[in-house]
Amino acid sequence: MNYLDADTRSAIALTLQLASLTTVLLLLLATPLAWWLARTASAWKAPVGAVVALPLVLPPTVLGFYLLVSLGPQGPVGHITQALGWGTLPFTFAGLLLGSVIYSLPFAVQPLQRAFEAIGPRPLEVAATLRASPLDTFFSVVLPLSRPGFVTAAILTFAHTVGEFGMVLMMGGNIPGQTRVLSTQIYGHVEAMEYAQAHWLAAGMLVFSFAVLLGLNWFNRGTNRVAV
């Protein structure tokens, strides 16, 4: 493994760490949000849904820019984090994590929302007539029935985080060992005219992404067959 130098290994480790943490945090955050979006009749449903979907259409640099400004030393959030003694988040792993969570939000919320909506009200009513409280129903009926949605959300979030670049560059700044992930590592190689290394990493990403999407497709076909 000649091409996996220390820098690359650290970038891979950091990427996996960032993607895993983002996935875990996002599933925890997106589940109640998606549940609310799936069930509510509130007038807030449409605006909240649109905000959740924003990262799908905005250039990552726009999100990264606003995060940088608001989290920076002069920004409103930056003031708070400094007052709390946390310093400022840009150019740190925590800042990168926060950016990733926001950037990948729709990839977690939307599959979950669709899965929750697909369940419909009937299983919840059945559970209520069988003495299950609403919280009990969520864990014993909703979660198992929406398992495919959770798998899809987790895989898409993970893969999308692995592939993010613009946000990382704006928020993380490409600091080796702290915020340099695979995508910025490739960028660095290309900038330095190290095409061979760039090829290795780029091809690896390509294969990884293809495998993920293929696996997801297989998984969804499998669950559909069971459901029919």
Add this chain to the structure above:
Amino acid sequence: MTTDTSTALQIRLRLPRADFVLDVNVCLPGQGISVLFGASGSGKTSLLRCVAGLERAQHARLALGQEVWQDDSASFFVPTWRRPLGYVFQEASLFEHLDVRGNLQFGLQRAKSASGALVLQKAIDLLGIGDLLARRPSELSGGERQRVAIARALATQPRLLLLDEPLASLDHARRQEVLPWLERLRDELHIPMLYVTHSLDEVARLADTLVLLERGQVRACGPVAEVLAGGGAPGAAATDLLGEGLGTLLRATVAERDARWQLARMDFEGGSLWLRDTGLALGESVRLRVLARDVSIALEQPRDTSIQNLLPCVVEALEPDAHPSQQRVRLQCGSSTLLARITARSADALALAPGQSVWAQVKSVALVE
């Protein structure tokens, strides 16, 4: 209708629907099957959902015996999952992520009953689903799914069982497969059931009490034989809702079997009727349904007629029918009542009057159980 209020199901509620207001105030007996009958869109399912608390009615008071479930005058509402009821939905509603055993245990575990295992076994036996426990819902037939759904509701030991057209999604054969199990529930369980249907056959077979609903209003409510014969509080003639189903239910016993002609004689209070012999044992009690349209009237005892069932009766009353060309004749046959639907012209030609002795010719009788 006199009802023992210490066990009765009291339902008083209002619920605005898209094109009418469901407005109900009834008190149903605390035992047997009370059937809510009406056309689709008459509000019967909504009523059942309100009783379960799945839908929230306004100005409602719901109570089962002494236990109040909803009283809006005191802003009191017990959520569905805290009401000791079982609910069987129209279409099979089994949890797809659990096998049959898992489905049955779902409610059982949450009902926290001391005798859970026993109750479950009884429900399994009562519905004959012992062989299905390891199957997934997708591997069951429609009839089997409904039997599992009923057993699952029973496993929670409900004090009231609500059934929303449990046979409607089944074809004729599957329906005939599930009906006997429902009859068995009625005969062996001592919990009241509220049963929604738009099938008069199910009414005749299952009902003890019948509630006729039209556009959210109760048109008649009372013992099934009374309501089917056009009676029942609030008294307004509800025969238009019954249509061709107007008739009488007779409780009878198998008294004689004629091996040569494959006929069986059923005795009821006031007479007897010959029916096709379906192999019932002597002494067995049955329900017979005689539709008003199948009864005709003769002043003299008919001779040389193909009709086997001729009953001497006394005219009790002549009543108007839904259409002015028709006349309903209420006949007293011993202590039983028969209804005949004849044309107004025949009634006039025969000069029928209360107190008159006549012969009822019964063209067909249905054995409903």
